[in-house]
Amino acid sequence: xxxxxxxxxxxxxxxxxxxxxxxxxxxxxxxxxxxxxxxxxxxxxxxxxxxxxxxxxxxxxxxxxxxxxxxxxxxxxxxxxxxxxxxxxxxxxxxxxxxxxxxxxxxxxxxxxxxxxxxxxxxxxxxxxxxxxxxxxxxxxxxxxxxxxxxxxxxxxxxxxxxxxxxxxxxxxxxxxxxxxxxxxxxxxxxxxxxxxxxxxxxxxxxxxxxxxxxxxxxxxxxxxxxxxxxxxxxxxxxxxxx
Numbered sequence: 001x002x003x004x005x006x007x008x009x010x011x012x013x014x015x016x017x018x019x020x021x022x023x024x025x026x027x028x029x030x031x032x033x034x035x036x037x038x039x040x041x042x043x044x045x046x047x048x049x050x051x052x053x054x055x056x057x058x059x060x061x062x063x064x065x066x067x068x069x070x071x072x073x074x075x076x077x078x079x080x081x082x083x084x085x086x087x088x089x090x091x092x093x094x095x096x097x098x099x100x101x102x103x104x105x106x107x108x109x110x111x112x113x114x115x116x117x118x119x120x121x122x123x124x125x126x127x128x129x130x131x132x133x134x135x136x137x138x139x140x141x142x143x144x145x146x147x148x149x150x151x152x153x154x155x156x157x158x159x160x161x162x163x164x165x166x167x168x169x170x171x172x173x174x175x176x177x178x179x180x181x182x183x184x185x186x187x188x189x190x191x192x193x194x195x196x197x198x199x200x201x202x203x204x205x206x207x208x209x210x211x212x213x214x215x216x217x218x219x220x221x222x223x224x225x226x227x228x229x230x231x232x233x234x235x236x237x238x239x240x241x242x243x
Contacts, residue, residue, distance in 0.1 A: 002033065006079065008071070009043040010113035011087065011097035012056040020059040024231045029063060037064060042071035042081060044098040053095065071098065078103040082125055088116040088140075089150060101129045112136035116173060117157035118150055126161065133167040135198070138174025141183060142211075158187055162195050171198040176210045 009017050014026045018036075022028035029036075041064050046057040061068050071081040080103075084096035099122075100111045110131040115122050116139050126134055139154035140146060162168045174180040175197050188195045199206045209216065220240050229235035 002035065004039055007036070007039050007041045008081075008098075008100045008111070009041065009060065010100065010111070011044050011095065012049065012053040013094075013114075016113065017056060017060065019056060020063065024233075037067065039067065041068045042074075042079065042100070043068055044084065044096075045070045045072050048084065048096060050095070080129070085115065085122040085125065086119045087114050089118040099125065101131065107132050110134045110136075114172065116140060117154040117161075117170075120157075123157045123160060127164045131165055133169070134161060134165050135169040135171070136161070137172035138170035138180065138184070140173035140176065141179045142173075142177035155183075155187070158195070159191065162187070162191050162193055167196070167201070169196045169198055169201050175206070175208060178208065178211050181206060181208060181211070 011017075014022075018027045018029045018032055020029050041060070043057070043060070046054055046061075049057060071079075073083045074081050080101040082099040082101075085099060086092050087094040087097050094114075097114055099113065099115070102109045102111070108129065108131045110126055110129050110133070112122070112126050112134060114137045115126075116137055117123060118139065126136070138158065139151065141151065158168070158170065170184060174184060181197070184195060184197055194200070197206065226235050230237065
């Protein structure tokens with residue numbers, strides 16, 4: 001954050017934005033350096049939002065003032081932003097989001113947050129931006145509600161991205177399960193080309209904490225009432241970082 005010049009809010013789900021009224025498991029605006037309020041912030045619009053998401057947008061607008069700009073469909077300098085695209089499949093109850101294209105010199109990076117590779121026009125937009133690198137959320141294979149047709153569609157879209165883009169990084173929903181990691185490796189083998197998760201790209205070992213939740217709780221159990229105590233600020237998780 002000390003060297004950042006711009007911040008992009010792709011959508012307003014609690015794992016993607018700082019929140020004024022964050023719960024203990026979310027990122028609070030108060031935890032950010034004061035310089036955050038002085039950065040240029042590019043945001044999805046407040047249109048087509050639920051009441052809860054609309055409040056989050058308004059909270060950030062009130063906090064950031066003129067530093068917050070609605071960016072959908074806009075371009076400025078090396079930054080370009082999509083119009084609203086589905087958060088997953090078209091018509092999803094999860095709403096919509098905004099993708100970002102960032103050009104630095106001759107290189108282009110696209111961040112396609114939470115698209116899940118489930119919408120044809122969205123993937124077309126990514127490819128038509130001609131990125132050198134794309135980071136996108138893969139399909140949430142851990143969800144039973146994801147149909148076989150949607151799983152096949154996501155696979156086809158992943159193949160298209162990898163055939164058209166030099167570096168493809170798929171993460172977030174995809175890496176919440178061991179099945180997702182296997183899916184990613186199978187994709188690389190099938191294409192004869194490395195398709196990365198974020199850890200792979202950074203040269204770090206994969207640590208699938210969400211996928212291994214049951215085993216980790218067994219290895220590092222917490223006492224009864226710990227979660228309630230943590231929510232009230234009476235328990236510190238730092239001891240578990242040392243184990």
